Amino acid sequence: MSETEVRRRPGGRSARVRAAVLDATVELLRAHGLEGLKVGDVAERAGVHETSIYRRWRNRENLLIDALLAASEVLRVPDTGRVRDDLIAYATDLAAFLATPTGHALEHTLAIAGDDPVMRQARDRYWAYRSERSQQMITRAVARGELPDTVDPRLVIEMLVSPVHFRVLLTREEIEDGMPARVVDALLAGISPVR
Amino acid sequence: MSETEVRRRPGGRSARVRAAVLDATVELLRAHGLEGLKVGDVAERAGVHETSIYRRWRNRENLLIDALLAASEVLRVPDTGRVRDDLIAYATDLAAFLATPTGHALEHTLAIAGDDPVMRQARDRYWAYRSERSQQMITRAVARGELPDTVDPRLVIEMLVSPVHFRVLLTREEIEDGMPARVVDALLAGISPVR
Amino acid sequence: MSETEVRRRPGGRSARVRAAVLDATVELLRAHGLEGLKVGDVAERAGVHETSIYRRWRNRENLLIDALLAASEVLRVPDTGRVRDDLIAYATDLAAFLATPTGHALEHTLAIAGDDPVMRQARDRYWAYRSERSQQMITRAVARGELPDTVDPRLVIEMLVSPVHFRVLLTREEIEDGMPARVVDALLAGISPVR
Amino acid sequence: MSETEVRRRPGGRSARVRAAVLDATVELLRAHGLEGLKVGDVAERAGVHETSIYRRWRNRENLLIDALLAASEVLRVPDTGRVRDDLIAYATDLAAFLATPTGHALEHTLAIAGDDPVMRQARDRYWAYRSERSQQMITRAVARGELPDTVDPRLVIEMLVSPVHFRVLLTREEIEDGMPARVVDALLAGISPVR
DNA sequence: GATTAAACGAGACGGTACGTCGGGTCTTGAA
DNA sequence: TTCAAGACCCGACGTACCGTCTCGTTTAATC
Numbered sequence: 001m002s003e004t005e006v007r008r009r010p011g012g013r014s015a016r017v018r019a020a021v022l023d024a025t026v027e028l029l030r031a032h033g034l035e036g037l038k039v040g041d042v043a044e045r046a047g048v049h050e051t052s053i054y055r056r057w058r059n060r061e062n063l064l065i066d067a068l069l070a071a072s073e074v075l076r077v078p079d080t081g082r083v084r085d086d087l088i089a090y091a092t093d094l095a096a097f098l099a100t101p102t103g104h105a106l107e108h109t110l111a112i113a114g115d116d117p118v119m120r121q122a123r124d125r126y127w128a129y130r131s132e133r134s135q136q137m138i139t140r141a142v143a144r145g146e147l148p149d150t151v152d153p154r155l156v157i158e159m160l161v162s163p164v165h166f167r168v169l170l171t172r173e174e175i176e177d178g179m180p181a182r183v184v185d186a187l188l189a190g191i192s193p194v195r
Numbered sequence: 196m197s198e199t200e201v202r203r204r205p206g207g208r209s210a211r212v213r214a215a216v217l218d219a220t221v222e223l224l225r226a227h228g229l230e231g232l233k234v235g236d237v238a239e240r241a242g243v244h245e246t247s248i249y250r251r252w253r254n255r256e257n258l259l260i261d262a263l264l265a266a267s268e269v270l271r272v273p274d275t276g277r278v279r280d281d282l283i284a285y286a287t288d289l290a291a292f293l294a295t296p297t298g299h300a301l302e303h304t305l306a307i308a309g310d311d312p313v314m315r316q317a318r319d320r321y322w323a324y325r326s327e328r329s330q331q332m333i334t335r336a337v338a339r340g341e342l343p344d345t346v347d348p349r350l351v352i353e354m355l356v357s358p359v360h361f362r363v364l365l366t367r368e369e370i371e372d373g374m375p376a377r378v379v380d381a382l383l384a385g386i387s388p389v390r
Numbered sequence: 391m392s393e394t395e396v397r398r399r400p401g402g403r404s405a406r407v408r409a410a411v412l413d414a415t416v417e418l419l420r421a422h423g424l425e426g427l428k429v430g431d432v433a434e435r436a437g438v439h440e441t442s443i444y445r446r447w448r449n450r451e452n453l454l455i456d457a458l459l460a461a462s463e464v465l466r467v468p469d470t471g472r473v474r475d476d477l478i479a480y481a482t483d484l485a486a487f488l489a490t491p492t493g494h495a496l497e498h499t500l501a502i503a504g505d506d507p508v509m510r511q512a513r514d515r516y517w518a519y520r521s522e523r524s525q526q527m528i529t530r531a532v533a534r535g536e537l538p539d540t541v542d543p544r545l546v547i548e549m550l551v552s553p554v555h556f557r558v559l560l561t562r563e564e565i566e567d568g569m570p571a572r573v574v575d576a577l578l579a580g581i582s583p584v585r
Numbered sequence: 586m587s588e589t590e591v592r593r594r595p596g597g598r599s600a601r602v603r604a605a606v607l608d609a610t611v612e613l614l615r616a617h618g619l620e621g622l623k624v625g626d627v628a629e630r631a632g633v634h635e636t637s638i639y640r641r642w643r644n645r646e647n648l649l650i651d652a653l654l655a656a657s658e659v660l661r662v663p664d665t666g667r668v669r670d671d672l673i674a675y676a677t678d679l680a681a682f683l684a685t686p687t688g689h690a691l692e693h694t695l696a697i698a699g700d701d702p703v704m705r706q707a708r709d710r711y712w713a714y715r716s717e718r719s720q721q722m723i724t725r726a727v728a729r730g731e732l733p734d735t736v737d738p739r740l741v742i743e744m745l746v747s748p749v750h751f752r753v754l755l756t757r758e759e760i761e762d763g764m765p766a767r768v769v770d771a772l773l774a775g776i777s778p779v780r
Numbered sequence: 781g782a783t784t785a786a787a788c789g790a791g792a793c794g795g796t797a798c799g800t801c802g803g804g805t806c807t808t809g810a811a
Numbered sequence: 812t813t814c815a816a817g818a819c820c821c822g823a824c825g826t827a828c829c830g831t832c833t834c835g836t837t838t839a840a841t842c
Contacts, residue, residue, distance in 0.1 A: 013838060014787070035309070038828065049789045054830060056787090111306040111364050114230065120367075127366045151386050155358075155377055162361035163353045169306050170360060171322045172315075182350060190385025191346050209818065233797065244820050249799065251818090403833080404792065425699070428823070439794050444825065446792090501696040501754050504620070510757075517756045541776050545748075545767055552751035553743045559696050560750060561712045562705075572740055580775025581736050623802070634815050639804065 020046040021053055025067035030101040034108045039063070061113065065122040068106045072097075072126070077133050083141040084184055087160055090134060091180035094161060098168040099175075107169050131157065159187055215241040216248055220262035225296045229303050234258065256308060260317045263301040267292075267321070272328050278336040279379055282355055285329060286375035289356060293363040294370075302364050326352065354382055410436040411443055415457035420491040424498050429453065451503060455512040458496040462487075462516070467523050473531040474574055477550055480524060481570035484551060488558040489565075497559050521547065549577055605631040606638055610652035615686040619693045624648070646698065650707040653691040657682075657711070662718050668726040669769055672745055675719060676765035679746055683753040684760075692754050716742065744772055 024046035028037050039060050043050040057063040075097060078089040097103040110126070113119040131154065138153035163183055167173045219241035223232050234255050238245040252258040270292060273284040292298040305321070308314040326349065333348035358378055362368045414436035418427050429450050433440040447453040465487060468479040487493040500516070503509040521544065528543035553573055557563045609631035613622050624645050628635040642648040660682060663674040682688040695711070698704040716739065723738035748768055752758045 012787095012840090017788080039830090040828075049791095051790075051831090052788055059830070060828095107365075108306065111303065115367075123367065147387060152377070155381060156386060158358045158361060159354060159378065159381060162357035163350075165361055165365060166353060166357035169364065170302075172310075172318065182347070183354065186350060186354060186385075187381065188385050188387045190381075190383050191342060191351060192383045212819080234799090235797075246800090246821075247819055254799075255797095407793080429825090430823080441795075441826095442793055449825070497755075498696065501693065505757075513757065537777060542767070545764075545771060546776060548748045548751060549744060549768065549771060552747035553740075555751055555755060556743060556747035559754065560692075562700075562708065569740075572737070573744065576740060576744060576772065576775075578775050578777045580771075580773050581741060582732060582773045624804090625802080634817095636805095636815070636817095640814095643804095645803070 017046070017048055017052060018056070021048055021056075021063070022067045022070055025063060026071045026102060029064075029067070029105040033101070034064075034105045034112075037064070062118055064109050065113070065119060068102075068109055069122065069126055071102050072106055075130070075133075077136055079137075079140065081144075083137065083146050084188060086137045086141070087184045087187075088180050090137065091160055091164055091183065095164050095168075095175045095180065098164065104168070107165065111169060134161070156187065160184065212241070212243050212247060213251070216243055216251075216258070217262045217265055220258060221266045221297060224259075224262070224300045228296065229259075229300045232259070256304075256314060257317075259300075259304045260308060260314060263297070263304055264317060264321055266297050267301055270325070270328075272331055274332075274335065276339075278332065278341050279383060281332045281336075282379045282382075283375050285332065286355055286359055286378065290359050290363075290370045290375065293359065299363070302360065306364060329356070351382065355379065407436075407438050407442060408446070411438055411446075411453070412457045412460050415453055416461045416492055419454075419457070419495040423491070424454075424495050424502075427454070451499075451509060452512075454495075454499045455503065455509060458492070458499055459512060459516050461492050462496055465520070467526055469527075469530065471534075473527065473536050474578060476527045476531075477574045477577075478570050480527065481550055481554055481573060485554050485558075485565045485570065488554065494558070497555065501559060524551070546577065550574065602631070602633055602637060603641070606633055606641075606648070607652045607655055610648060611656050611687060614649075614652070614690045618686070619649075619690050619697075622649070646694075647703055649694050650698070650704060653687070653694055654707060654711055656687050657691055660715070662721055664722075664725065666729075668722065668731050669773060671722045671726075672769045672772075673765050675722065676745055676749055676768065680749050680753075680760045680765065683749065689753070692750065696754060719746070741772065745769065 021042060024042045025037070028041055028045060032041075037060075039053055040050050042063070043053055046053075053063060057066065075093060078086050078093075080086055080089065098107060110123060113123060134157050135153040138147065138151060138156050141147040142149050142151065160183065164175060164180075167175055216237060219237045220232070223236055223240060227236075232255075234248055235245050237258070238248055241248075248258060252261065270288060273281050273288075275281050275284065293302060305318060308318060329352050330348040333342065333346060333351050336342040337344050337346065355378065359370060359375075362370055411432060414432045415427070418431055418435060422431075427450075429443055430440050432453070433443055436443075443453060447456065465483060468476045468483075470476055470479070488497060500513060503513060524547050525543040528537065528541060528546050531537040532539050532541065550573065554565060554570075557565055606627060609627045610622070613626055613630060617626075622645075624638055625635050627648070628638055631638075638648060642651065660678060663671050663678075665671055665674070683692060695708055698708060719742050720738040723732065723736060723741050726732040727734050727736065727738075745768060749760060749765070752760055
């Protein structure tokens with residue numbers, strides 16, 4: 001999904017350069033963080049000339065986005081047969097991913113990213129991809145009869161993942177072990193006792 | 196709450212300089228956004244020498260944080276007597292604030308901010324302040340008997356505000372009119388019909 | 391002799407930039423003196439970006455030295471066939487050169503210059519060049535039989551030129567017309583009447 | 586001779602401050618060299634407020650000159666009864682002094698110093714003092730009949746001391762042991778064998 | 781297998797902003 | 812009223828990194 005350009009000659013020099021650069025980018029992100037990522041360093045580590053990077057990605061942001069989206073495919077959507085377990089597992093996985101330097105960097109990049117067409121498109125593509133996949137947990141639960149068909153999958157997913165992002169990105173507080181479960185339970189049962 | 200230093204001579208030159216600089220910072224943020232804020236411009240607009248800014252705030256980030264926190268005191272906590280109304284009003288207000296350039300800039304700055312002591316302290320102070328005040332909505336509801344005393348005010352507030360921040364900061368999707376109400380309802384009643 | 395780098399493409403942009411910057415430097419030195427020479431001004435006058443100057447020369451001093459050494463090639467070594475005339479002519483020329491703003495600035499720069507490797511090398515190269523050439527006046531005289539082969543060319547040249555430098559640099563007294571001749575005569579004949 | 590101002594209350598606070606500052610200046614010069622001398626450091630070391638220094642000396646240069654001239658009184662004029670010995674001893678002493686950090690700094694300061702009235706006067710006073718005293722070696726020799734009364738004392742002294750200054754200030758070459766003697770001999774006897 | 785166009789290597793340069801440094805002035809509280 | 816303390820003004824220096832430009836060289840697809 002992070003393919004920005006048409007690959008004319010797969011496996012040729014171009015492809016090698018591209019792969020080396022994206023790898024180096026992620027690697028350096030992990031090591032020095034977002035601010036510490038310099039195009040020149042990426043070039044050096046990739047064994048490629050800086051000019052070649054600018055030629056292909058035009059600027060630092062494009063490179064970043066391309067590299068990070070490629071690195072974000074690790075998130076898997078569980079399918080245990082029970083919503084509660086699915087949601088807890090997903091939130092836990094997400095928290096773990098966001099705790100890695102790569103995950104952290106991805107978040108920051110998305111948060112910082114401007115609104116030029118390129119970034120906008122990249123961002124939209126990323127969230128569309130994630131929404132679509134994670135909402136399957138809800139639609140499957142509805143199909144199984146676990147949840148009423150009146151639920152709004154998007155809202156549910158948002159209320160599930162946003163507290164995790166919130167802590168990672170804004171308050172920077174740790175996500176303690178039971179947190180995902182408590183979020184899921186509050187979400188499923190509500191906080192008022194009776195109606 | 197954004198007071199970083201002891202005011203030795205309140206009203207003296209130092210205080211005047213400080214105020215002028217913070218005002219200019221917020222003003223320019225509103226005008227040119229986060230990326231467009233240059234320390235040199237702030238200095239010029241504040242009628243102060245650039246060096247004086249660096250002397251006091253050390254770098255751009257510290258200046259930003261100080262200015263933004265000062266500008267974030269507008270958020271009020273409602274007290275209507277009914278949780279649902281309180282929470283909806285608060286979330287709506289928050290969404291409105293985050294839609295302003297100042298609010299946007301505040302979010303971004305907090306998200307970008309590094310982990311040096313200065314920023315960490317500023318961030319912690321900010322969230323402590325906001326948490327403490329907003330959780331009053333929950334504790335009041337518990338006192339009134341509207342909510343059971345088993346609810347975790349912190350979790351509730353997080354689940355209330357994080358979807359708003361999430362959209363503003365990450366997906367950049369609009370917050371439609373009914374959204375706060377739907378979040379509150381899901382939170383209060385839960386999404387599973389029966390247990 | 392002030393060539394610090396290998397010219398890869400002689401006459402290319404690099405060479406043009408280099409020449410323009412050195413010219414501008416000497417020109418501004420002439421105009422505003424040593425203290426008044428700002429790197430930014432040089433850049434502007436040379437039609438070159440300030441960064442380019444810092445990239446190549448690293449700091450103001452290196453630029454100065456390079457420019458001044460380039461400007462000091464005007465000193466010619468006379469060859470009249472008679473030592474006395476040669477020495478007087480040389481000392482007179484030297485005095486004239488040192489009286490120009492450029493000469494003045496050269497002196498000051500050499501006197502001020504620190505002992506970092508770059509400056510040290512520049513200084514050594516300069517004096518080696520000047521020594522070697524000026525001592526030819528003595529060796530030629532010895533070859534002609536005008537002077538005994540026991541004379542130390544280096545000492546003689548030092549005793550010839552140092553009074554000139556001394557006045558220009560330290561006492562700042564004028565070098566009156568007959569001064570070089572009197573120095574040369576004292577040097578050749580000695581000041582004691584008999585031996 | 587380095588008294589720039591009238592001492593109103595010798596021994597009073599003013600005098601103490603003045604002495605402490607000048608001492609600190611020379612001390613720091615010795616330690617960090619000319620470039621490394623900061624007014625703020627001097628103030629701190631002297632246990633005096635920076636403002637007090639600026640009040641009295643007005644700027645860094647004046648302070649420097651005042652301190653250095655005070656430190657240059659160590660040069661003594663020998664009187665052995667024989668010109669050759671006198672001159673050699675004097676030149677040797679001079680070389681030794683100029684080799685000390687203080688001597689070095691004095692030279693540099695004089696060489697760098699601008700032409701504003703203050704510096705001009707300080708410089709003139711310094712050289713007048715040194716000239717007057719050192720030329721006594723020549724006039725005494727003339728009185729003794731050792732030298733003809735046609736010699737120009739000023740020229741002789743210049744030709745004696747300038748090679749020393751030359752090496753210290755410009756070429757930065759070491760002054761080897763026999764050098765003063767060879768200069769003196771060349772000066773007394775001349776370098777041409779016979780006329 | 782020779783040709784040719786795209787991509788790459790190399791390196792200087794333009795440009796913008798950041799942050800530093802240090803000399804020197806000015807305000808203010810306190811003695 | 813004077814003085815110590817310290818913030819401030821001012822103007823430079825030097826740094827860092829982004830992104831551009833030019834030219835020579837390699838590579839890989841095409842003839």
